[in-house]
Amino acid sequence: MIPKFRAWVKPGVLSNHPDGVVADAKPDFLGMECLVKRDDLKGKKCFTEIFDFEDVELMQSTGLKGYMSDSHEDDEEKDVYRGDIIDIFWEEWPMGYYQENHMIGVVDKDETGTAWIIKDAKYDFDTPKSIPSEIDGISVSMSLPDAEDLEEIFLHNFNLTSSDITILGNIYENPELLNLR
Incomplete structure (x- = not known):
């Protein structure tokens, strides 16, 4: 490339x-x-x-593509660059319950300069039907990322397609976007 x-x-x-x-x-x-x-x-x-x-x-450019709005109104994939602020969306089914996840952060390189990361990410999730704390007598706990986990998230940890990525802006023109969520 x-x-x-x-x-x-x-x-x-x-x-x-x-x-x-x-x-x-x-x-x-x-x-x-x-x-x-x-x-x-x-x-x-x-x-x-x-x-x-x-x-x-x-x-x-990271080689990844995304859209400028989560509704894909622009209908054209855009390149994701270092310094872009992106929102990654993915779905999970913990314990059989549907959950939507969002992670917003800045695209950057890791300290070795060999891998793309999301820096200082903010994580949020929505579970339309709440997950109970116990199922059939078995305690259920959710493992949520803490602040240290969110300092650097490697992008290769995700199986991303362009429809999973919304490009919100970049750190130079839109620094206020880092305060989202």
């Missing part, structure tokens, strides 16, 4: 985007610069600019 990149052009670098902007990018690691494709102007204009790496934060 040839990696795709986006770049967060940092605040103050562009006069027409004082708060910064995310755009497609082609980094030149040998030349220490980044070619950024900008289509943020009015009309159908599109052009490229070259930035020093100190003026951008690169966001590498």
Whole structure:
């Protein structure tokens, strides 16, 4: 897989985007610069600019795909990048009871740089019919993730399809999304 990149052009670098902007990018690691494709102007204009790496934060594609809304209204899969804030949805049937799970967090690389993780995740679940604490005299307890478990969750722990992932935004343009749930 040839990696795709986006770049967060940092605040103050562009006069027409004082708060910064995310755009497609082609980094030149040998030349220490980044070619950024900008289509943020009015009309159908599109052009490229070259930035020093100190003026951008690169966001590498993970190879995963997701949708921009959980109802899949956009009907087009989007690439998931490092720095994206995603909501992962999965279903389980603990003790035969249906349960919907959501995990929201930031996509990042682990400390070795070899695996994709969800960092500082928030976990929530909904069980339409509550699971009893005892079934046929056998005590039932749920094993829920604690704060330490949620610091780093490896994405390969999930069997994900694009319909399981909702891309909520990214940490540069939408940091307030980290307060969801």
